[in-house]
Amino acid sequence: MKKQFHKPLRKGGRTSAAPSGSASPTATRFATALAAHQAGRTDEAEAGYRAVLDREPAHPHANNNLGILLRMAGRIAEAIQRYRSAVAAIPEDPGVRSNLAVLMSDRGQGREAAALLRTALALRPDYAEGFFNFSNVLRGLGRVAEGRAACARALTIRPDFAEAHANMGDFLRGAGDLSAAVASFQTALRLRPAMVEAFNNLGETLKEQGRVEEAIQTFQTALGHHPGHPLIHSNLLFALHYTPSRPPEAIHAAHVAWGERHARPLLPADRRFRNDRSPDRRLRIGYVSPDFCTHSCAFFSEPLLRAHDRSAVEVVCYPISRREDVTTARFKTLADRWVPLTGMGDAEAAAVIERDGIDILVDLAGHTGDSRLLVFARRPAPVQATWLGYPDTSGLPMMDFRITDGIADPMNVTDGWHTERLARLPSGFLAFQPALPAEPNPEPPSVAAGHVTFGSFNNLSKVTPDVVAVWAAILKRVPGSRLIVKSKPLGDGPTREAYARLFEAHGVERDRIDLLTRIDPASNHFRAYDRLDIALDPFPYNGTTTTCEALWMGVPVVTLLGTHHVARVGASLLAQCGLVDLIAGDPADYVRRAVDLAGDPARLADLRAGMTARLRASSLTDYAGFARKMEAAYRAMWRDWLARGAP
CATH class of the missing domain: 3.40.50.2000 (Glycogen Phosphorylase B;)
Incomplete structure (x- = not known):
């Protein structure tokens, strides 16, 4: 129902090396840790950096490089602490400031990130990576024209800067210059033939142009380079739906492969829930969506939340994107609890949901943009269901139900193409609330x-x-x-x-x-x-x-x-x-x-x-009737879980 989108990766992982000098024990330890880091032995590198910091807590390069590893591992709070220590120790180093800026931007603190980068660029006006990161921060602040200019500056300094070509393609795509965007992504891939971000956005742009078979081929090629990349794999799944050349059996198999590769390894071995087992009590429903904002999905989800019987269900909304507008403000009034998961890793987000005691967790995005299916892979709720935002199975073995109807999914016809059990609502699986009152032209044109x-x-x-x-x-x-x-x-x-x-x-x-x-x-x-x-x-x-x-x-x-x-x-x-x-x-x-x-x-x-x-x-447009159907479906799911033994 919506286009998948992923911004090119910002270069927030620039390691630093200590200045050359005498081979002190600390310097030797740092050099050993750095070598392990550069070789991809991250556990060994982390242990080495920590050994250095045990002896010299203010060591700027060990703090910076450990911050990089912590960011990669999703341990954001400690990563920020390490980066700040590095900046305090070597305030004249633009690269360390840039690393901290990227992390602050990821945390939604764009203004602080921009200030850090302005200082970094003042320290080093020919810092291409700094301009590159600055362009992303400015775009995140809504200053798109300035962001594009900063990206162009990075390319002026370094014409062979593959990531900046990919970012420029992203700016062009956002401006609607799709053909020029394709050329920029292709340039990035010539410079870095396995660059995942360029592959991703090239495939998406080709799909937007209607060049679906080329998009599918692009995603398949990217997946050959990056078989463990869930986003590329999701984009491939989404693209398969646009062409009649892929039968549903093949699309189903591709979704199952996604679930087996990316989701099944994350399922806890012995998940136990402490939820109250009463079959008729008020249920706590968690909705996970990137689209609690002005978006096509909101035309269908908002009327449901508005019409829910609060004596039957408690509504907890988990927004997973930072997009907010007047529609978001309305959603906040419709939620009994509003718990943003933005900025959290999948494991942290799953832990939050589990602590909230959700009975039924509902995915509203599937394999579309900004989705968080790997949160569901960790099984944070006893019952998990998917609805609305994606026109097919999730492929997750731990997604219990998919909400649909008997026309969109005829009984005993499409069941085998889903990893979930199909919960078919009577009289349609959607209710629509338009953005404006109906004022049609009274006669055909x-x-x-x-x-x-x-x-x-x-x-x-x-x-x-x-x-x-x-x-x-x-x-x-x-x-x-x-x-x-x-x-x-x-x-x-x-x-x-x-x-x-x-x-x-x-x-x-x-x-x-x-x-x-x-x-x-x-x-x-x-x-x-x-x-x-x-x-x-x-x-x-x-x-x-x-x-x-x-x-x-x-x-x-x-x-x-x-x-x-x-x-x-x-x-x-x-x-x-x-x-x-x-x-x-x-x-x-x-x-x-x-x-x-x-x-x-x-x-x-x-x-x-x-x-x-x-x-x-x-x-x-029978919103109350639709809400009663959904609530009845939730109740049936809950009782089914209880009947199956309720672990």
Whole structure:
């Protein structure tokens, strides 16, 4: 449901060596520890640095290098202490200040990090790594233009600085210059052929451009270099859903492999819980999400939290990203407890959840950006479930349930493609709360325009060549019709041109296609639906928020019923609204239904006029009813755990 994103790694691990001099016992110990550190023998290096510090507590280089090891191990508080000791001992060393700055930025203390780096750059104006880190800190503070300038300065000083090329690609990607971003990531990989951050962001950018097969190949190549990297592996799993060339059996196997490689080794051998075993007591539900903010997932999670029966459940929210806005403020009022996990390692976060006595821990992100599935791998709660944010299994052997419905996941059909047991809710697994009141145009735009306009506002990565071929077939069968495709990546000129040529290759003139980039603000985005007569759902990766928004604005949606969850969400949503006649069984049927609807002005007018009332009468906007269904599912999960012996 959302794009995966990972910033290039900041260089916070620059080791330092003591000045050359007499070979004192302390100097010898330090040299031995440094050699072990550089050879990757971290336990030996840590012991050596501590031996040095036992004799000389203020040793700046031992403090700095031990801080690096502690940061890598997630022991952040002690790492900060060591870095501060090093800065105090050698305040003139810009590298030590830079290391501390990176750690402070990681902890959300960007202003202090920026001050440290300004001093470091004043001490050494040609410090490329310092400018590189400064660029990341500035971006974290929202000063993107200054951050990009600092990154450019790092590249001026060191044109062969691979990490800075990757970061520049990240800045370009954020600005919508996707083709230039791809070139920057490729430059970084030429300079450092196994650079994980460049591989990751190259794959993500290719996916955004709709070059899904290239993205998959990029992630597979990266995983060959870094088989133990869970983020790259998650990105590969996510990308597999966008192409029809990977059957659900293969996608399932890939998820199982992720769980076995990254999650199973973290499961405690003998987990015991102290939760009250009463079957009917109030349950403590923990929601783990990076999206307690203005994000598409919030349109579905916020109404649930608002409608929860607080006599049945206690709501604990665990935000796992630092994004906060007016929507976050609303979420905070809906939580009985608000416990940020940002800045914590996975083991520390799992310990916090276990101490909180959560009964059912619910993942809202899956393998999407900023997710924390490795917290769930440590089994911090008796019952664990996944819902909403990801269209497939987690692959975790310790994730007990996945919440869905009987259309998105038909009984005895998709069960075998999940490591979880499927908890199917009656009448749909989603309820939608739109960002704005429904104010659809009262009549189809074709009445004034004299032609039918189809459209899709989905992520461009879902608009694969197979989808373009089917949409082109529809346009050719409806004379004079037009198509609007709106997605942020279409702000990139080469990407837009590639799609125009793709439609031309199927015999559709480019003047019949409007390729639009993202529209701000939200009100203008919603008003763009006034231009559409019929929305076309992509496949195999259906829309979710976009489908709900189209319906909310009076636009009927034609969808293609696929084999597994990612390709059946559209059918689930339309069925909730009584629009089963817009669900196609195969691509030819999809074309036929879209063409028939385009040729029926009375039907289009009727759907437009009655859509708001239809949605308000549907389970899609019955928030209280949806909350009762979720609470019943939670109760059944809890009783199932008790029945199985409740360790």
